[in-house]
Amino acid sequence: MLSHIGRSVKGNLRKAERLKQTMHVEIDRVTKIFGTLRANDGVSLSLESGRIYAILGENGAGKSTLMKILSGFMPADSGRILIDGQPAAYDTPAGALARGIGMLHQDPLDVHNLTALENFMLGSPEGLLPDRRTARKRFVEQVQRLGFVLSPDTYVDQLTIGERQQLEIVRLLSLGAKLLILDEPTTGISAEQKDMLFGSLKRLAREAGLTVVLVSHKLEDVEALCDEVYVLRRGRVVGHRTLPQPTSELVALMFGGDVQRAPRVPASRGSIVLQVRDLTIPSRRLVVHNLSLDVYAGEVVGLAGLDGSGQREFVRACAGLQAGSEGRILLDNRPVNGASYHRLASRGVAYAPAGRLEEGLVAGLTVTEHFALVTPGGLWIDYRAVQSVAEERITRYNIRGRPENPVQTLSGGNQQRLLLAMLPSRLKLLLLEDPTRGLDVESTAWVWRQLLDRRNNGTAIVFISPDLDEIMDYSDRIAVFCDGRVTILDDPSTCTVEQLGRLIGGKSA
Numbered sequence: 052m053l054s055h056i057g058r059s060v061k062g063n064l065r066k067a068e069r070l071k072q073t074m075h076v077e078i079d080r081v082t083k084i085f086g087t088l089r090a091n092d093g094v095s096l097s098l099e100s101g102r103i104y105a106i107l108g109e110n111g112a113g114k115s116t117l118m119k120i121l122s123g124f125m126p127a128d129s130g131r132i133l134i135d136g137q138p139a140a141y142d143t144p145a146g147a148l149a150r151g152i153g154m155l156h157q158d159p160l161d162v163h164n165l166t167a168l169e170n171f172m173l174g175s176p177e178g179l180l181p182d183r184r185t186a187r188k189r190f191v192e193q194v195q196r197l198g199f200v201l202s203p204d205t206y207v208d209q210l211t212i213g214e215r216q217q218l219e220i221v222r223l224l225s226l227g228a229k230l231l232i233l234d235e236p237t238t239g240i241s242a243e244q245k246d247m248l249f250g251s252l253k254r255l256a257r258e259a260g261l262t263v264v265l266v267s268h269k270l271e272d273v274e275a276l277c278d279e280v281y282v283l284r285r286g287r288v289v290g291h292r293t294l295p296q297p298t299s300e301l302v303a304l305m306f307g308g309d310v311q312r313a314p315r316v317p318a319s320r321g322s323i324v325l326q327v328r329d330l331t332i333p334s335r336r337l338v339v340h341n342l343s344l345d346v347y348a349g350e351v352v353g354l355a356g357l358d359g360s361g362q363r364e365f366v367r368a369c370a371g372l373q374a375g376s377e378g379r380i381l382l383d384n385r386p387v388n389g390a391s392y393h394r395l396a397s398r399g400v401a402y403a404p405a406g407r408l409e410e411g412l413v414a415g416l417t418v419t420e421h422f423a424l425v426t427p428g429g430l431w432i433d434y435r436a437v438q439s440v441a442e443e444r445i446t447r448y449n450i451r452g453r454p455e456n457p458v459q460t461l462s463g464g465n466q467q468r469l470l471l472a473m474l475p476s477r478l479k480l481l482l483l484e485d486p487t488r489g490l491d492v493e494s495t496a497w498v499w500r501q502l503l504d505r506r507n508n509g510t511a512i513v514f515i516s517p518d519l520d521e522i523m524d525y526s527d528r529i530a531v532f533c534d535g536r537v538t539i540l541d542d543p544s545t546c547t548v549e550q551l552g553r554l555i556g557g558k559s560a
């Protein structure tokens with residue numbers, strides 16, 4: 052009898068707790084600018100208790116930035132967060148959590164020498180000191196309530212990514228999170244763990260009134276879990292829908308299928324320049340598996356895919372920069388596996404990395420010195436001759452800068468022009484990573500005029516880009532990388548941005 056009363060009191064308490072949990076969070080015209088990039092551009096959205104929201108968008112759309120602002124990791128440049136109609140002024144993650152907003156990061160914290168229980172106790176109001184037995188009881192209860200499988204005594208560094216995630220969720224909830232943000236939580240966890248996670252989140256939303264915000268570029272995850280979706284593109288909210296919706300509708304919003312394409316000048320393909328056979332690149336995660344691809348003289352092959360889908364490793368393997376790849380790579384029918392970058396360069400292969408200043412150019416060296424670097428003979432050469440080469444290229448490539456300017460003082464567009472100006476004029480194979488990253492429309496068009504000139508003169512060009520418009524506009528063929536698999540589209544003109552987006556997002560076209 053007593054225990055029965057106890058239970059009903061507890062039940063009422065829980066009900067009261069649930070009512071108390073009701074919270075309305077509004078993001079109001081949030082803008083965040085990095086340099087010249089508007090990562091968030093006047094973003095507004097509204098989040099109610101008990102509902103599961105998706106923030107959907109392709110890589111670079113601004114999702115993580117927005118969530119870092121919402122969770123106190125980063126200040127906005129302008130705009131506000133409102134909680135229950137009142138402006139919330141927190142500027143740290145702890146401050147956000149005190150207001151009930153907790154975020155689970157893409158890479159959960161590592162506290163190596165602690166057990167799951169110790170990690171759980173850490174950061175709890177009482178700290179590590181108080182009653183371990185009470186904490187253990189609370190931990191086990193929470194884990195069970197959420198339907199997780201997690202032993203309190205396992206050391207954190209022994210846990211899988213999925214288990215660390217569960218631990219982090221348990222911890223955030225016990226610290227009073229009423230709005231839980233999960234940034235790309237299904238990357239690196241098993242299908243089983245994903246089902247468990249989604250099941251728990253649904254129950255938490257329905258039964259405890261938790262607000263869940265799932266940040267994802269994966270349509271299937273959004274469709275499996277969420278009640279509503281906000282679609283972000285280039286820092287702006289381009290759509291807000293209640294789910295379910297036809298997949299094509301979401302893809303169109305994500306990728307902007309409305310864009311009209313200019314007719315492309317077709318390539319006149321020559322002979323095979325590059326043959327890749329059964330290329331496998333083992334790493335912590337399998338990024339390239341049994342990939343075969345032929346690239347012909349005079350064509351542009353665009354490599355599409357989300358960041359980390361193996362495009363970069365593939366290109367670097369072809370450039371002689373990726374150690375430990377298996378399979379065969381032939382250049383003009385001759386095997387070049389394991390050949391150094393310099394040997395490949397002497398055979399007409401060039402590679403331009405995405406990180407212009409980190410990898411392609413040398414900060415501290417001037418424009419002239421860069422031309423000296425790529426002149427045979429190295430730095431022991433006629434400096435005056437190099438100077439005049441530099442002046443001639445500056446004019447020809449329309450670089451806004453002087454020969455004596457250190458490269459780091461040039462703008463991004465001019466650095467990219469310099470990188471292109473430094474490439475040998477006759478190339479068999481040109482490998483490019485994100486050739487127009489950070490460039491304005493005009494510089495992008497200029498870069499592509501130069502590249503298409505080279506293509507028309509017989510150079511084979513392989514490029515990576517996160518920008519689907521760029522891939523569609525300039526590729527004669529497209530290779531889509533997703534989860535270690537590659538799909539080749541031989542005729543991009545028959546493919547829509549929606550189909551491409553779906554392939555990239557891990558759904559078959």
Ligand SMILES: Nc1ncnc2c1ncn2[C@@H]1O[C@H](COP(=O)(O)OP(=O)(O)O)[C@@H](O)[C@H]1O
Pocket residue numbers: 085088090108109110111112113114115116117
């Ligand atoms: N700390 C930063 N400094 C400079 N640029 C950044 C920073 N964080 C993100 N960005 C840029 O802002 C854009 C949006 O990034 P992000 O919010 O991480 O996108 P998403 O999570 O949707 O992939 C990207 O172009 C990214 O390169």
Ligand SMILES: [Mg+2]
Pocket residue numbers: 114115116
């Ligand atoms: Mg992100």
